[in-house]
Amino acid sequence: MRLSAAVLPWCAIATALTLGVGLYLALFVAPPDYQQGEAVRIMFIHVPAAWMAMFVYGNLALASAVALIWRHPLADLAGQAAAPLGAGFTLLCLVTGSLWGQPMWGTWWVWDARLTSVLVLFFLYLGYIALVNAFDEPTRGARAGAILALVGVVNIPIIKFSVDWWNTLHQPASIMRMGGPTIDASMLWPLFLMAIGFTLYFLTVLLIRIRTAIIARKLQVLRMAELEPDEDFAGARSAS
Amino acid sequence: MRRKRRRLIAVLAGLACLGFATALVLYAFNDNLVFFKTPTDLVTDASLKDRRVRIGGLVEDKSIAREDGGKTLRFRITDGNNTVPVTYTGVIPDLFREGQGVVAEGSMDRGTFRAATLLAKHDEKYMPPEVAEALKKSGHWQEGGPPPGTSSAKQ
Numbered sequence: 001m002r003l004s005a006a007v008l009p010w011c012a013i014a015t016a017l018t019l020g021v022g023l024y025l026a027l028f029v030a031p032p033d034y035q036q037g038e039a040v041r042i043m044f045i046h047v048p049a050a051w052m053a054m055f056v057y058g059n060l061a062l063a064s065a066v067a068l069i070w071r072h073p074l075a076d077l078a079g080q081a082a083a084p085l086g087a088g089f090t091l092l093c094l095v096t097g098s099l100w101g102q103p104m105w106g107t108w109w110v111w112d113a114r115l116t117s118v119l120v121l122f123f124l125y126l127g128y129i130a131l132v133n134a135f136d137e138p139t140r141g142a143r144a145g146a147i148l149a150l151v152g153v154v155n156i157p158i159i160k161f162s163v164d165w166w167n168t169l170h171q172p173a174s175i176m177r178m179g180g181p182t183i184d185a186s187m188l189w190p191l192f193l194m195a196i197g198f199t200l201y202f203l204t205v206l207l208i209r210i211r212t213a214i215i216a217r218k219l220q221v222l223r224m225a226e227l228e229p230d231e232d233f234a235g236a237r238s239a240s
Numbered sequence: 241m242r243r244k245r246r247r248l249i250a251v252l253a254g255l256a257c258l259g260f261a262t263a264l265v266l267y268a269f270n271d272n273l274v275f276f277k278t279p280t281d282l283v284t285d286a287s288l289k290d291r292r293v294r295i296g297g298l299v300e301d302k303s304i305a306r307e308d309g310g311k312t313l314r315f316r317i318t319d320g321n322n323t324v325p326v327t328y329t330g331v332i333p334d335l336f337r338e339g340q341g342v343v344a345e346g347s348m349d350r351g352t353f354r355a356a357t358l359l360a361k362h363d364e365k366y367m368p369p370e371v372a373e374a375l376k377k378s379g380h381w382q383e384g385g386p387p388p389g390t391s392s393a394k395q
Binding site for chain 2: 031032033034035036039040043065068069070103104105106107110111112113150151153154158165166167168169171172173174177182183184186187
């Protein structure tokens with residue numbers, strides 16, 4: 001807790017700086033694309049959001065595995081703190097992708113393998129959140145959610161390789177591919193900066209969410225302890 | 241300690257089984273997961289003749305012609321081996337041009353593919369116009385690159 005309190009302001013400042021500089025570079029400094037013109041600037045939001053959507057899911061799955069195998073209480077909290085953020089990134093990726101697809105491809109949405117698998121990722125996040133909250137007993141909800149998160153991990157390689165395994169409307173990978181990136185350096189650096197900014201944002205908000213969850217849990221324990229001596233009285237009153 | 245090990249093995253084994261099952265399912269549905277067929281598929285696979293399909297490929301150079309006062313578009317889609325003549329009436333995506341990857345949805349009608357929708361693909365290359373210009377000048381330019389969906393065009 002003390003470490004996170006010390007790190008948190010720095011994370012927040014670094015997030016604001018990288019996102020600010022990254023957005024400036026992406027929107028004003030980076031050149032337009034030779035084919036897509038100015039519309040290429042959507043990439044600077046869309047691609048980092050897509051990376052984060054998968055990265056956060058990786059973290060969620062890892063936290064779920066740790067929670068299931070080693071029963072570490074912090075792992076459940078971390079997973080539950082990360083899931084809404086991942087869902088947010090996925091939604092951002094889907095929405096910006098749709099806005100980008102309309103002028104470039106000529107459609108808001110197609111059911112090709114890449115787009116569909118990302119939509120499935122979004123539903124996995126929502127399913128996880130719903131499942132965790134569906135049980136009266138939090139530990140059972142956490143375990144059910146963790147299993148769902150682990151099952152859903154098969155979707156991650158499908159998303160990544162969908163553009164290689166099947167032909168899709170979505171173009172193949174530009175950066176994480178054999179033979180180096182196919183994005184010009186003048187666009188690549190703003191993109192990386194945006195990706196770092198997104199990651200820092202995730203870390204900052206994740207820390208805040210985990211801290212809040214820990215405090216909430218402590219508060220609950222304190223309240224329980226306070227109620228303990230009165231329990232017989234409360235029980236008697238509700239029975240009468 | 242032993243219980244943790246057992247849980248670890250259970251989780252790993254579960255994931256392995258799940259991965260294997262998913263791989264089998266995806267392999268089995270391979271034909272349905274591709275977004276479009278190639279002109280070669282259209283020529284070789286007779287079952288596609290009367291069906292509504294999506295075909296993808298590059299717009300052949302110097303094949304674009306307009307009819308009906310510019311309302312109807314006539315062009316050819318090629319995958320390098322076979323070409324299919326296409327007609328289309330409707331909104332044209334920004335990226336539609338010669339040498340560009342496109343996906344057209346429709347069906348064959350007396351030797352021409354009548355497209356109901358026309359989508360443009362863009363490749364994975366991003367660069368400023370000046371760089372593209374310089375590459376073209378120095379002769380390091382590969383027009384269009386490999387056809388889109390090379391995985392199926394390779395066969």
